[in-house]
Amino acid sequence: MTEASTSVRASSYLADASRPARERHVPVLLSECLDMLAPAIGAPGAVLVDATLGMGGHTEGALERFEDLTVIGIDRDPQAIALASDRLERFGARFRAVHATYDHIDRVIEEQCGPGSRVDGILMDLGVSSLQLDEADRGFAYSKDAPLDMRMDPTTGPSAADLLASASEGEIVRILRTYGEERFAPRIARLIIRRRDEAPITRTGELVDIVRSAIPAPARRSGGNPAKRTFQALRVAVNDELTILERALPRALASLRVGGRLVVEAYQSLEDRIVKDVLRRGATSAAPPGLPIVPDEMAPSLRLLTKGANRADQAEQDHNPRSASVRLRGAELLSEWKDNS
Ligand SMILES: C[S@@+](CC[C@H](N)C(=O)[O-])C[C@H]1O[C@@H](n2cnc3c(N)ncnc32)[C@H](O)[C@@H]1O
Secondary structure, X not given: OEEOOOOOOHHHOOOOOOOOHHHHOOOOOHHHHHHXXXXXXXXXXXXXXXXXXXXXXXXXXXXHHOOOOEEEEEEOOHHHHHHHHHHOHHHHHHEEEEEOOHHHHHHHHHHHHOOOOOEEEEEEEOOOOHHHHHOHHHOOOOOOXXXXXXXXXXXXXXXXXXXXXXXXXXXXXXHHHHHHOOOOHHHHHHHHHHHXXXXXXXXXXXXXXXXXXXXXXXXXOOOOOOOHHHHHHHHHHHOOHHHHHHHHHHHHHHOEEEEEEEEEEEOOHHHHHHHHHHHHHHOOOOOOOOOOOXXXXXXXXEEEOOOOOEOOOHHHHHHOHHHHHOEEEEEEEOOOOOOOO
16 A cells, blocks of 8 residues: 555556547536535545545546545555546645555554544545456456556556466456356356467457357347456455445445445446445444334444435436446445444
């Protein structure tokens, strides 16, 4: 976990330096997120943690709208940290960037705000950014031939190529099934094993070819690029996305002051289910039904701010296609966080 160094300049990473970050990424449901956070982060001296800083779109919106707000932006991607730091430089000390995975949110808050500190709001806009998808060399996109990497933090951990080189056939089947809901997982895994016995699979293009060859012709003709599910599954596995999210949510809730708010945007069902379950548990009383007075320690610690999940309307989807799959959920902390599971 490192604080962003000003010596890391965004421009050194930019493949398309002519386009400013503001144009390269449109934040999803920006006003809805800020409206939901507003009652908690509008007071002087308030602190918001943007746990998925990305290109800083949500953070910029929050800093512009709430003039006394300080934002601590966390991202595991050093490229995002550099770009957002450049973009948000004009806010001076009101913005601080920290390179970390968001399951360290409690430690980040302690280091940035002091031991025992709580924050007023936390925002999580999950998944990959357009920056990561757009930069071919990162290996996230099945539409561009590139090294098969897919690490959100390219400075650490095994890449997708490493994973495919070492995982057993059973493990690959599990990854494709669980994280990609890929019904042809066994066929794809078998072909991966056969091809890697001939030569290591190191390029996204090779993986796309393998998936195409493994899937029966009729299935190839429907449902978009057949490699989409395999790429999603590998990305989730390479970045250990679900385990980190499961670990992060209780720590995020425990880092809020009473009255503080958590807002989460999820783009795929596995993530959204994790968010929904944690928030629902927190909003449910642990008291047996019929108990006339609910003791404080059994009372719900959360109030849900969304009924189900909020979706983007057609106008937002037309303006920003990434918003089509978003599910937005929010909750307010009513009392010290306790997980009523
Ligand atoms: C959808 S983008 C956020 C975009 C941002 N809200 C904006 O408006 O520019 C998600 C970001 O979260 C980061 N991220 C994903 N998982 C993370 C994790 N476990 N810890 C820290 N950052 C993570 C990604 O690197 C990516 O930059």
